[in-house]
Amino acid sequence: MKNSKPIPYGRQHITQEDIEAVTSVLQSDILTQGPYIEEFEKKFANYIGSTYAVAVANGTAALHLCALALGVNSSTKVITTSITFAASANCIHYCGGSIDFVDIDEQLYLLDFDKVEKQIQSKPAGFYNGIVAVDFAGQAIDLEKLRKLANTHKLWIIEDACHAPGGYFTDSRNIKQNCGNGTYAELAIFSFHPVKHIATGEGGMITTNDKSLYDKLILLRTHGITRKPELLIENHGGWYYEMQELGYNYRITDFQAALGISQLKRATEGLQKRKSIARKYNAAFAQIESIVTPSFEDGHAYHLYVIQVPDRLDLYNYLRSKNIFAQVHYIPVHLMPYYKQLGWKKGDLPLAEAYYEHCLSLPMYPTLSEEELNYVIECIIQYYSK
Known part of the structure; x- marks a missing residue:
């Protein structure tokens, strides 16, 4: 047995169609905030089955924005798994909150729901605010069961679905629930790192069915700035914009979005x-x-x-x-x-x-x-x- 070419654990797949999609944007007048971003968001939301999608700079930025949109602060306490990339936990710390790790299910390598419930019950009522659930390796976590647990204790859920676009679990009604479709979690996030299913170099996406969270994410993604006339407190003219919150520059580029659209076809x-x-x-x-x-x-x-x-x-x-x-x-x-x-x-x-x-x-x-x-x-x- 011989093999001279290295075989990595993961690799991006770039086709001539991908290259042409990016080249067409590079030859256009708009490289950053152009029409392909909104098109990518709509097509990705349709693929996942969510109402809204917000394209961002990377999966970590997506997690950070989710935490901000949900109001994570220094008094927030959140449960997550330890078998994940560090960003699943770090996003809570970025906002001043704290993380408690809970052990995994021995077969699925996902959060063990019994252990999650035991951890919640070991603390006073209202101690925890949310859960970051991870679809590790592409295995869809059963969010219907987790939602029932979260509702009992008034917790929100962020689904880290970076590994799982196209993945799903079947709920108690025998309905396939796509990872990130927003049926059971307030927010879900995806990554478009080169080794992921869809590659844009760097890049990420947040999906949700909640219009108020969607509007907040759009604002936070771009420095907390809006130009929409209906949202302005004042309006001095066509040039005018307002910074209404302390946001971030977590935008994706138009040529990355064009690559994402092309990749999504496959x-x-x-x-x-x-x-x-x-x-x-x-x-x-x-x-x-x-x-x-x-x-x-x-x-x-x-x-x-x-x-x-x-x-x-x-x-x-x-x-x-x-x-x-x-x-x-x-x-x-x-x-x-x-x-x-x-x-x-x-x-x-x-x-x-x-x-x-x-x-x-x-x-x-x-x-x-x-x-x-x-x-x-x-x-x-x-x-x-x-």
Whole structure:
């Protein structure tokens, strides 16, 4: 078995159509705040099934704006998972709030609802304000169940769906609920980083069904400034604008939006390829006792294909020697030095920590060829045959 070309865990897919879409904007008169942004927002909202969408600079900016729109401040306390990218927790700290991490479900690697409820009940009524729920790896969290829990304790929900455009869960009425569609969460966010399903270089999107939150996000995205005549307190003429809140420059560019529109056309096709890769991995590793594979679910968006193995470091190094660049997702956020300074320590979340000790993300992206996929599988089988 030989492979001279590196195989990463994730890779963007840029076509000639994508290049032409970007080039057309670069050759136009407007590069930043042009018509493609609104078009991208409308088409993405339609794809997800939400009423509104707000395009922003990146997924982290999306999370920050969600926290601001929900009024997070120094008295706000929020629950989230530790198996996520740091931004899922950091966004609350940006606004002066604080985070309590809750352990994961052993099978799904998502927030364990029983543990969430236990954590809430361990504090006085009204102690917590919200939950940041993460669709980790593309596995859709059951927001209907979480919504019932949140309603009981008067909590809002931000859904971090960065890994899960096109993912869904089926609710108690047997209705498919797309990740980010706004049925059960106040706000949801997506990322368009190159390794995600839809790539715009950097970029993100917030989705919601709440008009008041949508209006607030639009204002906060652009320095808190508005030019809309109907919203102005005063009006000195056609040039006039007002800064009505302390906002941020979290805008996306028009050429990024054009790329996003072009990429969105292939979103369904790319998702089906990811599912095909997951099926093939699962079948190939079914008889290897040392590998725990994710159970296959049609609603899983498979941003990541994560296995659990007893000898993660050895396998990681072996694959790198074969030019296969598997990755680890994620180092538990509560064990990062910043959060350890706030009092978190090893042993606080035993299931999240055990997951981290054994997890490995294998190559998963739509342009992974059959030859490359077979090579990855053969290398892993060869490793365990020893």
